[in-house]
Amino acid sequence: xxxxxxxxxxxxxxxxxxxxxxxxxxxxxxxxxxxxxxxxxxxxxxxxxxxxxxxxxxxxxxxxxxxxxxxxxxxxxxxxxxxxxxxxxxxxxxxxxxxxxxxxxxxxxxxxxxxxxxxxxxxxxxxxxxxxxxxxxxxxxxxxxxxxxxxxxxxxxxxxxxxxxxxxxxxxxxxxxxxxxxxxxxxxxxxxxxxxxxxxxxxxxxxxxxxxxxxxxxxxxxxxxxxxxxxxxxxxxxxxxxxxxxxxxxxxxxxxxxxxxxxxxxxxxxxxxxxxxxxxxxxxxxxxxxxxxxxxxxxxxxxxxxxxxxxxxxxxxxxxxxxxxxxxxxxxxxxxxxxxxxxxxxx
Numbered sequence: 165x166x167x168x169x170x171x172x173x174x175x176x177x178x179x180x181x182x183x184x185x186x187x188x189x190x191x192x193x194x195x196x197x198x199x200x201x202x203x204x205x206x207x208x209x210x211x212x213x214x215x216x217x218x219x220x221x222x223x224x225x226x227x228x229x230x231x232x233x234x235x236x237x238x239x240x241x242x243x244x245x246x247x248x249x250x251x252x253x254x255x256x257x258x259x260x261x262x263x264x265x266x267x268x269x270x271x272x273x274x275x276x277x278x279x280x281x282x283x284x285x286x287x288x289x290x291x292x293x294x295x296x297x298x299x300x301x302x303x304x305x306x307x308x309x310x311x312x313x314x315x316x317x318x319x320x321x322x323x324x325x326x327x328x329x330x331x332x333x334x335x336x337x338x339x340x341x342x343x344x345x346x347x348x349x350x351x352x353x354x355x356x357x358x359x360x361x362x363x364x365x366x367x368x369x370x371x372x373x374x375x376x377x378x379x380x381x382x383x384x385x386x387x388x389x390x391x392x393x394x395x396x397x398x399x400x401x402x403x404x405x406x407x408x409x410x411x412x413x414x415x416x417x418x419x420x421x422x423x424x425x426x427x428x429x430x431x432x433x434x435x436x437x438x439x440x441x442x443x444x445x446x447x448x449x450x451x452x453x454x455x456x457x458x459x460x461x462x463x464x465x466x467x468x469x470x471x472x473x474x475x476x477x478x479x480x481x482x483x484x485x486x487x488x489x490x491x492x493x494x495x496x497x498x499x500x501x502x503x504x505x506x507x508x509x510x511x
Contacts, residue, residue, distance in 0.1 A: 171507055183503045186309045187491045191262065193308035194282065194301065203260040203284060208247035210264060214467040215239035216246070217449040218408065219456045222268040223464065224277075239464065240266035243484060244283050245409065246470040249438070252287055252480050253473035260284040262487065273499045274430065274489060277508050282490075285482040291421050291437040294483045295398050298425045298433055299327050301485065302396055309494035316428040316493055319393055323494075327396035327425070335399055340365050340386040347375070348403045348418045374455070376405055392426035399424045409445065410436035425485070427493055435483035442475055 169176050195205065215223030224240040241247070244263040251259055265281045282301075286293055306314065306323035314321045336344040342365055347357040355375040362369050362378050367385055369378050391397040400423035404412060407420035421437030439445050446466065453463035491503040501507040 170509070171501070180502050183491070183495045183497050184505055186495045187503050187505075189308040190305045190491055190494060191487075193304045195262075197300065197304050198260045198284065201258070203258045204256060206248070206251055206256070206259045206261050208241075208244040208251075208261055208263060210240050210266070211238045212241045212246065212467065213238060213469070214246065214465050215266075216242040217452050217464055217466060218242070219452045219459070222270075222460075224266050224268050242267050243281060245482070245484070246467050248283060248285055248482065249477055249480075250470065250473040252285055252478060253476040257287045258285065271510075274492075276488065276500050276504060279500070279504070280487040282485040282487045283482065285438075285480055287478045287480045289481055291423065291435055291481040294435045294481050295327070295329070295400075295423065297483065298398065298435070298485070299396070301490070302327075302427065305490050305494045309491075311494055311496075314396075314427050314493035315496040316430055317498065319428040321392050321427045321493075322395050323427075325395040327398045329398045329400060330391075331401045332399055332403065332419075333401065335387050335391070336382065339390050340367070340382050342382065344379075344403065345418050348405065354405075379403070379406065388426070388431070389429050392428050392430065392432075396432075397426040399426060407439070407448070408436070409439050409448075411439040411441070413437075421481075430489060430493065431486075432489055432493075433483055433485035436481065438477070438480045438482055440474055440477055440479065442471060445474060446471065 171177065171180070198205065211228070221242045223242055226238055228236040228238045243265055244261050248259060248261060261283045263281050263283055264278060266278050268277060270277060284297070302314070302323040306312070314323050333345045336342045342361045347354050347361065355378070358375055358378045359369055362382055365382070365386065367382050369381060373381070391399060401413060401419040402410070402422040404418060404420050407422060410420040410422035413419050413421050423435050424431050425433035449466050457463045488500050488503050491497070492500060495503065497503050
């Protein structure tokens with residue numbers, strides 16, 4: 165088969181250049197926005213002892229070879245989260261990071277093995293403050309791109325309209341007719357309850373699907389396509405089985421302080437009221453890695469330096485936004501490689 169022209173060839177590059185110039189303007193606008201609000205821009209190392217401990221994220225690994233020839237297994241981070249939280253533990257109150265991150269097994273119109281994650285943290289502030297940040301980020305990006313609408317394929321969203329705020333439970337009830345929280349906290353029967361509800365709603369499931377797998381199938385098939393249409397959506401109060409690094413909502417044994425930002429049916433950001441309970445965090449990491457071992461036959465180590473820092477970290481809230489996807493929506497690009505300066509070359 166003939167090879168596609170390289171990204172740097174005159175014709176392909178000329179077609180991509182307007183998107184890339186808009187990207188540069190959006191970077192400049194967002195850096196100014198964060199600076200005006202007292203955020204310190206930081207740069208965290210990509211090489212880490214742990215790439216993160218999420219079941220379905222796959223990392224790149226390498227060997228660090230010392231002057232004495234000794235080898236240490238390291239990973240390219242899938243998120244700068246652990247390093248950023250260490251800076252919170254060091255005393256930084258507001259930080260922002262335009263981080264290059266790396267995820268294996270991911271490539272498509274919305275995925276690239278190396279991409280830019282805009283990650284920011286507010287110490288001693290609630291995760292509702294991050295919801296407000298997300299609304300302003302959309303506005304700033306749209307202004308920098310000189311557009312009135314975010315666009316992806318046949319879907320649009322007004323970046324200047326206040327985002328809809330919708331709980332995960334309400335979204336499942338509205339778009340799938342499922343009482344989601346009725347399947348949380350019932351013990352061993354949780355999976356069977358959600359499986360029955362998914363089947364009744366016409367969502368196909370597999371025999372070995374876990375509760376989380378079934379949740380994801382319903383979310384992708386029935387909920388996601390309706391989010392962020394005409395205006396952005398903030399989907400919040402995720403069930404505790406999907407809390408990741410988020411703390412439980414005060415007074416609730418079913419949901420966590422976690423939200424995701426959607427526009428044009430695309431997930432743009434993920435944010436937490438950050439968990440600082442060491443025992444709970446370690447248990448979540450171990451559970452996630454046990455599941456990764458079951459599925460993929462591998463697990464990633466826990467960053468013990470991060471666990472030590474977590475003990476000293478103040479209460480905080482943090483968000484992570486897929487910057488390349490934001491540029492796509494602000495420019496109307498249809499593929500993530502249109503907005504990346506030098507895409508990873510395929511073999």
